Amino acid sequence: MNLFSIIDEIEKVDPDFQDRISPRRDAIKNITSFGSKVAVAALPFALGTIFKKAYGQTSTSVVSVLNFALTLEYLESTFYNQGAAASGLIPSADYNTYFKTVQGDENAHVTFLQGVITSLGGTPVAESSLTFDLTAGNGSGKGPFADVLTNYQTFLAVSQAFEDTGVRAYKGQAGNLLGNQVVLTAALGIHAVEARHASTVRYIRGTTPWITSTAALGNDTGISLVNGNYDGEQNITQLGIDCTTLPSEESPSATLVSVATAAFDEPLTMTQVLALLVGSFIVS
Amino acid sequence: MKTETELKNGGVNMARRSFLRYAGAGAAAIGVLTAASSCHKDHNVTASVGIDIGSGDVGILNFAYALEQLEAAFYIQVIATPYSGMTSAELTGLTSIRDHEVLHREFFKKALGAAAIPALSANFSAINFTSRASVLAAAAAFENTGVTAYDGAGYLIVNPDYLTVAGKIVSVEARHAAYIANLITPGSFVAGQVDTNAVNVSATIAEVLPIANTYLTTKVSAKSFNYVA
DSSP: OOHHHHHHHHHHHOTTHHHHHTTHHHHHHHHHHHTOHHHHHTHHHHHHHHHHHHHSSOHHHHHHHHHHHHHHHHHHHHHHHHHHHSTTTSOHHHIIIIIHHHHHHHHHHHHHHHHHHHHTTOOOOOGGGOOBOTTSSTTSSOSTTTTTTTOHHHHHHHHHHHHHHHHHHHHHHGGGGTTOHHHHHHHHHHHHHHHHHHHHHHHHHTSOSSOOOOSSOSOOSSOGGGHHHHTTTTOOEETTEEGGGSOOSSOSSOOOHHHHHHTSOOOOOHHHHHHHHBTTTBOO | OHHHHHHHHHHHHHHHHHHHHHHHHGGGGOOOGGGOGGGGGGGSOBTTTBEEOOSHHHHHHHHHHHHHHHHHHHHHHHHHSOOTTOOHHHHHHHHHHHHHHHHHHHHHHHHHGGGOOOOOOBOOTTSOTTOHHHHHHHHHHHHHHHHHHHHHHGGGOOSHHHHHHHHHHHHHHHHHHHHHHHHHSTTOSSTTTBOTTSOBOOOOHHHHHHHHHTTBSSOEEBGGGTBOO
């Protein structure tokens, strides 16, 4: 166990880490000077206490949120890696302009989240412990998106669903990271990048870059198979305020449902997200 | 330069102190926005500090309200005087963004109620609204700044419902930002906006407001977050 490398790692993602644990940090550094075996043995416990004090919550729940995020990033990176490797799937112009970046981002998110989880003293979920079926066939390889790696339009549709769902998944975890300057800020930063991807895939597909729902249906993709991924996006009420009653450029007392739904992306809980993925894209 | 650095550092420390104070308050911090009348005096316009966003969650929501006012005013102008060569697809997209930003503005105004800062007057004289390049560059700057602002202020929010709402809006701003970026240069949807981990960069309130103030005739301050215009 290398305590100082852990602290160094955390400082990479949290420049204020020293301030958070100061003056305890000095105490930790001083441990080396007296070299007490008792003190070293107590370090894991002390570390946990420090994290709890520094971040105002136990690191366990934060790690579980991050492992949930890592699971989604494994799925996304696998999807783009296999898509990129599938001969003739992604037109080279689109790959070079768009998907090369998206692929790189998702793989970077995997590495980043693994590093953060490790830095917090957690164990990153192993990719080898997960089996993905990009056809949503729960391991059969013959799910409803059976041609996902041979038909570019199917690939784009699944890509859009993954990105839009990813945005919802990160958003749903924000409350679990409340007040956590390091992890919440990083999660919001990934959340924004997923939204940039979603916008871009939608742009490529020729739909609105934002989710434009009707009063009855959140899903605007035209693919009813993913209705569940968009359920709730039709919400028009924010903090108890019916947004369709607010002023707009067209009316002093009304806003269109299409605007009220598109202007706010809606969250999904961890349970909702896993229900959408496990047994289809994630083999159960 | 030294003063700016001190201000920024002070902002971080002050923000953290505020956070810790609120964290200690726990659930008691959850309340109705309009009940926060004690913050009201902060919003008075004075010659010395202009408008102040206030403190705590109300301050952060007013910060968002100020940015949304600025964005809405910008896109209203964009649609009122379209740049030469605006395609119908661009007109549709930019009109949608205008409508989203106007709704964000109206939403914050309604949610804040009596605690809301006043309507702000914008000055866009630096932007050439007849030029596609000028308008899209400004749009990208507004959207990217908005994303960094929401992402950077998120951890300061105490009420989880407000945090969720901020999250609901910031991803839409990120969608706007990527759309604008792809209009300028296809494929530039994250260019210059992410770190080496592909995580969107963020900014503090004290970093964002000086940028916003360059487009505002009445300057906005954030004393509680250590920024005075």
